Amino acid sequence: MNKNNKIRVRFAPSPTGHLHIGGARTALFNYLFARHNNGVFILRIEDTDRSRSTEEYIEAIIEGMKWLKLDWDEGPYRQTDRFDIYRSYVERLLNEGKAYRCYCTPEELEQRRQEALAQGKTPKYDGRCRNITEPMPADKPSAIRFKMPQEGRTVVNDLIKGVVEFENSQLEDLIIMRSDGTPTYNFVVVVDDIDMEITHIIRGDDHLNNTPKQIHIYKAFGWDPPAFGHLPMILGADKTRLSKRHGATSVMAYKDMGYLPDALVNYLVRLGWSYGDQEVFTREELIKYFSLENIGKSAAVFNPEKLLWLNSQYIIKEDAKNLAEMVIPFLIKEGIISEGQKLDMEWLSKAVNSLKERVRTLVELANSLKYYILEYVEIDPRAKEKFLKPENIKYLSELKELLSGLSDFTAREIEKVFHAFAEKHGIKLGAIAQPVRVAITGGTASPGLFEVLEIVGKEKVLKRLAKVIEGG
């Protein structure tokens, strides 16, 4: 533990792609672990692989973290800003005889690799430069290798996986600095985790095989390795590793599809972690209940239906005013309003409120809002055939006159008109309500009709009825 006795964790993405579901879950677990323990959550961008890392992906990862409200306390640090630190750590190992210069050329290494493969052996650096005693020309290119122990076993007491053992004979002398002076991945991770006084490493189990190598590097620096917790994989429905084949994997794609960030967070946390049977958690509850002990050992399966269900729950819970703000970009994207078009937000909140329980995403909400916002609606031909028959049109004409005389165009008053009308003609309310619903919303399903008519407003209601009556 560091001098302040504080738990310090990090999320350390490589910016070689967008923030994806798996990365976001790792970030979330680190964030929750830090918040639960009053610790520190660090964001570190692992961009040493310059050929694959881009500024655009760094920004995309940060954007994703912000959208999910996974706020970090330190960083973002960037490994490419820290080369001097890595060099000084390399020097230390060289001076202490824990690392050595390797003069083997890439061609020689490749040739030996091929030979090993041809003999059916697992290729491994044979350590031939470990014991060079004669002086070498200063300008001869060399990489720097770390002396891995070759005997015994390394035991990882993983907080999630339990005890995992590795044979040291399987480990090779790792290159920690290439001949061009750039440090390598497994080395910089350890240097950063030492330098940033990381106490717990929570990451995907694709890194488990790196752990024994990293443990020896910690030890070489006289540092107690942090605690490790390797998260089981996330699988698609077909039990193969989650990938684009299973649908969108980028976090921001879920934003575009109309998911609420809190719903996605709630979904992600349940990919591996559980707390009794509870499914829906507030952020405060997640922070309060989170623990590594409750992370399962087996892989989690990504279930888009469940995510959709959770999203609908979050939409129901969300304040209509907030939803009204959130839905604006979707109304623009769906072409329902134009950019810069002003809507009365109080009115929109009312419209949103009527639909909250009927939609699962903000995209669905935007599309359902169509019949509130547009002047006219497109009428579903099947509904038209069934409900806008000539005898119904006659009713609609009469009803239109009654509604146009209504000065207080509220659900209550509208309802009275409908009841009186049905009574007068000796028909059921539904016999007139459904044709009106079709004329006003274009379809046969909507929230309560009188509420819908009030929100659509008198002017548009009359216009749409007129159009239907005229046969439009």
Ligand code: GLU
């Ligand atoms: N940069 C690594 C990755 O994106 C994570 C390394 C670590 O967490 O130790 O997979």
